[in-house]
Amino acid sequence: MGAVLASVKHDLTNDTAAAVEKIQRYSKEPNNIPLKIAITGESKSGKSTFVSALRGIKSIGDEDEGAAPTGVVETTSEVTEYLHPNYPNVTLWDLPGIGTTKFPAKKYLELVGFENFDVFIIVSADRFRENDVKLAKEIQKMKKKFYFVRSKIDNNIRDEERKRDFSKEGTLRKIRDDSVQGLQKEGFESPQVFLVSSFEPHIYEFSELQQTLERELPAHQSDALLRAMSNINQEISNKKKDFQSTIKYYSTLSAAGAAVPVPELSVNVDYSMMLSVVTDYVTGFGLDKQSLKKLAASSGVSYDDLCAVIKSELAKIPAEFFMETFISVQGKAGKVSRNSFLFVTAASMSLSFKTTYFTLSYFLNQLADDAQRVFNRALGVNISV
Template identity: 50%
Template structure:
């Protein structure tokens, strides 16, 4: 529920919603969609850089939720495959682009001229990746990025390979090994004059393990609000915090969908929003199949913990009908939301219609969040049970 001060601050936005509702059917629908598109089209450009063979392309693919053998993936290999800065759009959120940059220090891209070659100004932040220690070229690049007042993050890749090698040694301890690798990287950076910089240990093939989740949280917290939303929606649901923050973003958009209810049918809106939530929480058929394949778990095991239908239109219709039939039961909340719509000049039957859809979509969102939590728990249990 918006406070009075928030209503004043957002008056321009609310005036736009009111104007859209008072237009003709076609004009009003187009205006509401324009307002929604403004939120989802914020550009975000992430640069992945490092020395040749450090795992740049694999990380690009992991951040986009793709395996290396997907036809949309950045090419990977034992030799340098990236000849120029190449953007790879997120498959569901094309406004988010992950850039695979050429390896630092190659003959064609010496460190001294590297940022000039890759047009550094267009990137929101840099991820500097290494599969061993961070070397002289990594540090030179970090100093230059820092001088230009851009943010950068150090990622130590292929951690799963290191652990497999260490497991063969007597007295192996996973946590001690990870701490040793992290300290080794940090000390190397400090010796090169870079102090107090976090190093994230990741395996691009195992995003539920190690520091992949912590990396995402750090990136999100240090971005401006509008960029933060773009990153969060594009991120895979690899921890509970991301699921909760995605829910908050979707809740903030329900007012727009409710306003559309005055112009279009509520059922059509619910179907559109359901597809948006499926994609955002990774609950669509393609995402679930990729997730199941990546952790070597049958798809049916993930579907078994879900309550919301994926592709069964008859069941989907039944769920929507049930939601719409229950909206009037919440009288106290209804009064609050009617106050909101009245505050922006929408009264009577239009306000009731807006509230009906607001309540319905909010309940719809809760159902998807429940399924996202169930799938996440199932995946985490399966991953942690592996030897």
């Protein structure tokens, strides 16, 4: 953050416009950190459906726009990139199935460009096979993270339900033990295996996979993933309060804006930056219209009922309303009116930093509370509006 401030101060001595442009560019940097997640495995293992689930999109059979195509035959014939619908810096790469005529096992790594990805998820519809093991060992040599996913667990449960002594917990334990023991025999000491249903990501271990990725990725990529994760359980929603860690960064940019000797510039920079940041918070907490409609469809709770428990007007983000809220909260923090001119002093920069920190913290807490109320309503938990 010191480097950010020093860079802006350097421009101030030469070009005020360049300094302002740099502040605005820096304010967007947290959402520009690239994260490339590769989804691989044998043909027809459910990779494409899994990619769509990670992006919060249903499979193409459910007609959700932008979903990865699926089918009874291998539908991924090339390395295919899918952008996250809200955070395009997070990309998921649907890799062709290993062992097909076009992508034989011996040349697979070279053909798909394994060195280009940050983390790998190896998907199998049943037990992990020879090609899956080969892939994992090659990734291990590259010293990159990889995880095993047993997909289509919903199908396994349905098949087992017909048996007289059926136990859901017992079935899941059997599948896990079989997968882990099989991989241990291949030399993986503590393989990380997740049992998921891409059609029902809110159950089984889809959220555990997301949280493991978020916990084990480098800090900058972990933040990028956290923003993109769907709020499929309360723990993920709570984790998103870690957005608090970026507030100091934005407050530093605000202080830099206060150092520019142009009337009203500090307030205008703060307003533009905060509108962008709060919009990001709204999307990150799943309070935007698109996310709420998807939650309504998956939970069976109507869109209007979900909206009814949202107390903060921030989630609606009309620019004219945000300006009034922005001025009101800034006033509470001790900053003078929007028409005031802050002299270029250390005191004005300190005040701008503290005010921005207070304002963004207030907005973040308001939206986090709304996200919890929405999540509880989707689960059918009784809450007071």
